[in-house]
Amino acid sequence: MAVARPVLKITGLHKRYDQLEVIGNLSLEVRKGEVLVVIGPSGCGKSTLLRCINGLETIQGGDIELNGQSIIVGHTRWNLVRQQIGMVFQSYDLFPHMTVLENILLGPMKAQGRERAEATKEAEAFLDRVGLLDRKDSFPRQLSGGQKQRVAIVRALCMNPEIMLFDEVTASLDPEMVREVLDVILGLAEQGMTMLIVTHEMAFARAVADKIVFMDQGSIVESAPPDIFFQNPVSDRARKFLNIFQFEGVKKEERHND
Amino acid sequence: MESAISIFLEGRNLARLMEGVWITLKISAASVLLSVVFGLLVGLLMISRKPALQAATRFYLEAIRVMPILVLLYMFYYLPDKNWGLHFEAQTVAIGVFTLWGTAEMADLVRGALTSMPAHQRESGRAIGLTEGQVNRYIIIPQAVRRLIPGVINLTTRMIKTTPFIYFISVPELLKVGQQIVEISGMKNNMASFWVYGFIFFLYFLMCYPISCFSAYLEKKWQN
Amino acid sequence: MIKSMKQMAVITLALALGLALGLAWAAPAALAAGELDKIKAAGKIRIGVYSDKPPFGYVDANGVNQGYDVYLAKRLAKDLLGDESKVEFVLVEAANRMEVLESNKVDLVLANFTVTADRAKQVDFCKPYMKVALGVVSPAKAPITDVAQLKGQTLIVNKGTTAEIYFAKNHPEVTLSKYDQNTEAFNALRDGRGVALAHDNTLVFAWINENPGFVAGIDFLGDLDSIAPAVKKGNNELLEWVNNEIVTLGQENFFHKDYEATLRPVYGDTIDPETVVIEGGVLK
Numbered sequence: 193m194a195v196a197r198p199v200l201k202i203t204g205l206h207k208r209y210d211q212l213e214v215i216g217n218l219s220l221e222v223r224k225g226e227v228l229v230v231i232g233p234s235g236c237g238k239s240t241l242l243r244c245i246n247g248l249e250t251i252q253g254g255d256i257e258l259n260g261q262s263i264i265v266g267h268t269r270w271n272l273v274r275q276q277i278g279m280v281f282q283s284y285d286l287f288p289h290m291t292v293l294e295n296i297l298l299g300p301m302k303a304q305g306r307e308r309a310e311a312t313k314e315a316e317a318f319l320d321r322v323g324l325l326d327r328k329d330s331f332p333r334q335l336s337g338g339q340k341q342r343v344a345i346v347r348a349l350c351m352n353p354e355i356m357l358f359d360e361v362t363a364s365l366d367p368e369m370v371r372e373v374l375d376v377i378l379g380l381a382e383q384g385m386t387m388l389i390v391t392h393e394m395a396f397a398r399a400v401a402d403k404i405v406f407m408d409q410g411s412i413v414e415s416a417p418p419d420i421f422f423q424n425p426v427s428d429r430a431r432k433f434l435n436i437f438q439f440e441g442v443k444k445e446e447r448h449n450d
Numbered sequence: 451m452e453s454a455i456s457i458f459l460e461g462r463n464l465a466r467l468m469e470g471v472w473i474t475l476k477i478s479a480a481s482v483l484l485s486v487v488f489g490l491l492v493g494l495l496m497i498s499r500k501p502a503l504q505a506a507t508r509f510y511l512e513a514i515r516v517m518p519i520l521v522l523l524y525m526f527y528y529l530p531d532k533n534w535g536l537h538f539e540a541q542t543v544a545i546g547v548f549t550l551w552g553t554a555e556m557a558d559l560v561r562g563a564l565t566s567m568p569a570h571q572r573e574s575g576r577a578i579g580l581t582e583g584q585v586n587r588y589i590i591i592p593q594a595v596r597r598l599i600p601g602v603i604n605l606t607t608r609m610i611k612t613t614p615f616i617y618f619i620s621v622p623e624l625l626k627v628g629q630q631i632v633e634i635s636g637m638k639n640n641m642a643s644f645w646v647y648g649f650i651f652f653l654y655f656l657m658c659y660p661i662s663c664f665s666a667y668l669e670k671k672w673q674n
Numbered sequence: 675m676i677k678s679m680k681q682m683a684v685i686t687l688a689l690a691l692g693l694a695l696g697l698a699w700a701a702p703a704a705l706a707a708g709e710l711d712k713i714k715a716a717g718k719i720r721i722g723v724y725s726d727k728p729p730f731g732y733v734d735a736n737g738v739n740q741g742y743d744v745y746l747a748k749r750l751a752k753d754l755l756g757d758e759s760k761v762e763f764v765l766v767e768a769a770n771r772m773e774v775l776e777s778n779k780v781d782l783v784l785a786n787f788t789v790t791a792d793r794a795k796q797v798d799f800c801k802p803y804m805k806v807a808l809g810v811v812s813p814a815k816a817p818i819t820d821v822a823q824l825k826g827q828t829l830i831v832n833k834g835t836t837a838e839i840y841f842a843k844n845h846p847e848v849t850l851s852k853y854d855q856n857t858e859a860f861n862a863l864r865d866g867r868g869v870a871l872a873h874d875n876t877l878v879f880a881w882i883n884e885n886p887g888f889v890a891g892i893d894f895l896g897d898l899d900s901i902a903p904a905v906k907k908g909n910n911e912l913l914e915w916v917n918n919e920i921v922t923l924g925q926e927n928f929f930h931k932d933y934e935a936t937l938r939p940v941y942g943d944t945i946d947p948e949t950v951v952i953e954g955g956v957l958k
Binding site for chain 2: 246247248270271272274275277278279283285286287288289298299302304344
C-alpha cells in the first residue's frame with residue numbers, strides 16, 4: 193500500500209482519572225484506508241483511547257489531529273468533529289423510542305442538516321447492504337442483538353465519517369450473532385474504510401487488520417502487521433496475552449506427547 | 451330507585467354536586483399543571499452535582515412527603531393568619547398546597563426518569579454529532595417524557611382523590627356536598643347514603659377514567 | 675441546555691419566593707380598631723357553622739344554611755348590622771372549630787360547641803344557648819325508664835362518646851356493647867342486640883321521631899353539658915356583646931322560638947323543649 197496521508201494522528205496522549213493514569217504518552221497514526229486493530233487485556237486503556245478520540249473523555253496531555261487539524265488545541269466544537277468520526281459502542285445504544293430508519297436519519301438530518309429524501313436513500317442503501325432493509329420501520333426492541341449492532345454501524349456510516357471507531361462491538365453478542373456483525377466490518381475494510389477497531393476476536397483481528405496495536409497498562413507495547421504479530425510477538429506481555437487464546441492448542445500438544 | 455332519584459331532584463342537590471365536581475376538577479387541574487412545571491425545574495435541580503442543591507431539594511421532598519396534607523393545609527391557611535394576619539383565599543391555599551406536594555412528587559419522578567436513562571444514550575447521541583441541546587431535545591426528553599407519563603397520570607388521579615381533605619379549610623368540594631345531602635336526606639331515607647355515595651363514586655370514576663384511558667392509549671402508542 | 679434549565683429553575687424559585695415575601699410585606703397589619711367596629715366596617719359578620727349536622731347546622735337541598743345555630747346567627751346579624759342577611763357563613767368541622775377562630779377566619783363560631791375546660795383554654799365561650807345530656811332510647815314495648823333497670827343488661831353505646839365514658843365510670847354493672855358508627859349502633863338497637871341505647875339526648879330525640887316504636891325512656895341523664903357561642907380568645911368586645919344579646923333575647927323567649935322553628939319538626943311533639951333550650955344564658 194502506498195503511503196497515504198494520516199487521517200488520525202495521536203501524539204503523546206495522557207489520560208488520567210484523578211491520580212490514576214489510564215493512558216500514558218501514547219502516540220499512533222491511522223492512515224487513510226488503513227485498518228488498525230487495538231488488542232490487549234481488559235483495563236489496558238484501549239476503550240478509553242477510543243473515547244478520547246471523539247471527546248467523550250477529556251485528556252490531560254498530548255494532541256489528537258484529525259486530517260491534520262488538532263481537535264484538542266483551541267476551542268473544539270465537538271459536535272462538528274464527531275460528525276467526521278463514526279463510533280459504534282459495545283452496547284449498540286440505539287434510541288429505543290425511534291424506528292430503525294429514524295435512528296439512522298437523526299444524525300444526517302439534525303446534525304448535518306441534510307434533506308430527508310436524500311438521507312433516506314443513503315440509509316436504505318446501507319441497510320440493504322447489511323441485510324436489514326426490511327426492518328427499517330421496526331423498533332430496536334424488536335431486533336436481535338446482532339441486528340441492533342448492524343443498525344448501529346449503519347447509523348454511524350450514514351454520517352459519511354472520515355474514520356470509524358469500533359469499541360468491542362461483538363462483546364455483548366451471543367456467539368451465533370458475532371459473525372454477521374464482523375462480516376459487515378470486513379465488508380467495510382474491503383471498500384477501503386479507515387477504521388480503528390478494539391476487539392477480543394483474534395481471528396477477526398488477524399483477518400481485518402493492516403496493523404495490530406498491542407496495548408497494556410495504558411501504553412503501546414508493540415505494533416506490527418498481523419501475520420508477524422500473531423506468529424512472532426516480540427514482547428513477553430504480548431506472548432502471554434496471546435497464550436490465553438491458545439488454550440485449545442496446549443491440550444493437543446499434551447495428547448501428542450502420550 | 452324512585453326514592454333515590456328524588457334525592458337528586460330535590461332542590462338544587464344535583465347542581466350542588468356538580469359545583470362540587472367543578473371545584474374538585476379546578477383545584478386538581480391547576481395543581482397538576484403547576485406541579486408539572488415546577489416539578490421539571492426542581493427535578494433538574496435534584497440531579498445537579500452541587501451538594502447544597504441536592505441536599506436542599508432532598509430535604510424539600512422528604513419534608514413534604516412525611517407531612518400529612520391536613521398539616522400542610524393548616525400551615526398555609528390557618529398559621530399565616532394566626533401569626534401575621536395574612537389571609538389567603540381557601541381555594542388558592544388548596545392549589546398552593548397541592549402544588550407543593552405535587553411538585554415534590556413530580557420532581558422525584560423527573561429525577562428518576564433522568565437518572566434511569568443509560569449514560570450511553572447521551573453518548574451515542576453525541577457520537578453522531580448532535581449538539582447538547584439536540585441530544586436533550588431528540589433523545590433525552592422524549593424518553594424521559596415517556597417514562598414520566600404513568601407517574602403524572604397516577605399523580606393526577608391521586609390529586610383528585612385527595613381533594614376531599616380541603617373540607618378542612620372550609621371549601622365545599624364534592625364529597626362534602628355529598629355528606630351534606632346525605633345528612634339531611636338520611637333521616638327520611640335509609641338508603642340515602644348508599645345512593646349519594648354511589649353517585650359520588652360514579653362521578654370520581656368519570657373524572658379519573660378518561661385520564662387512565664389516555665394514559666393507556668399513550669402507553670400502547672409508544673409500545674406499538 | 676441542562677445548565678441553562680437549572681439556572682431558569684433557580685430564577686423561577688427565587689421569583690416565587692420573592693413574590694411570597696412581597697405579598698407578606700404588603701399585607702395590611704391588623705387594625706387596632708375595636709372588634710365590633712371592624713365587623714361593622716366590613717358590613718358583615720363571619721360565623722362558623724356546621725354544614726352537615728342537622729338540625730343544628732346544615733345546608734338544605736337548595737344550598738341554604740339552616741338549623742338551630744343558623745337561626746341564632748341570623749338574628750345576631752340583624753341586631754348588630756340591621757339585616758339578617760349580613761352574615762357570611764363559613765362551613766366548619768368538629769376538627770377546625772378552634773382553628774377558624776384562632777386564625778381570624780371567622781368572628782364567631784356557632785357549631786353545637788360543647789363547653790369544656792380544655793377548649794376554654796383556647797377560645798372564649800359566651801353564655802350558653804342550649805344544653806345536652808344523655809338520653810336512653812328503648813323499644814316502646816319494653817321501655818327503660820330508670821338506670822336501675824339496666825343492671826346486668828346490655829346497653830348499646832358509641833365508642834368514645836360521653837355515653838360510653840359515663841356508664842363505664844358510674845355504672846359498671848351495665849354491660850356495654852360498643853360500636854363505631856351511629857348507624858351501626860342504632861341498627862343494633864333495632865335488631866335487639868341490646869335492651870337500650872345511650873347517646874346525646876339531642877340525637878336520640880331526632881332518631882325516635884323517625885322511628886316509631888321507640889321511646890326516650892330516660893331523656894336527661896349524666897353530666898349536663900352546655901352549648902355556647904365561641905369567640906377568639908381575648909375578643910372581649912364581641913364576647914360581651916353576644917352575652918348581652920343572649921340575655922336580651924331571653925326576655926323575648928327567642929330560643930323557644932328557635933326550638934319551634936328548627937328542632938320541633940325533627941324531635942316531634944313528645945319532647946319537652948326544656949330538656950334542650952337555655953333561655954337568657956342561665957343554665958338551670
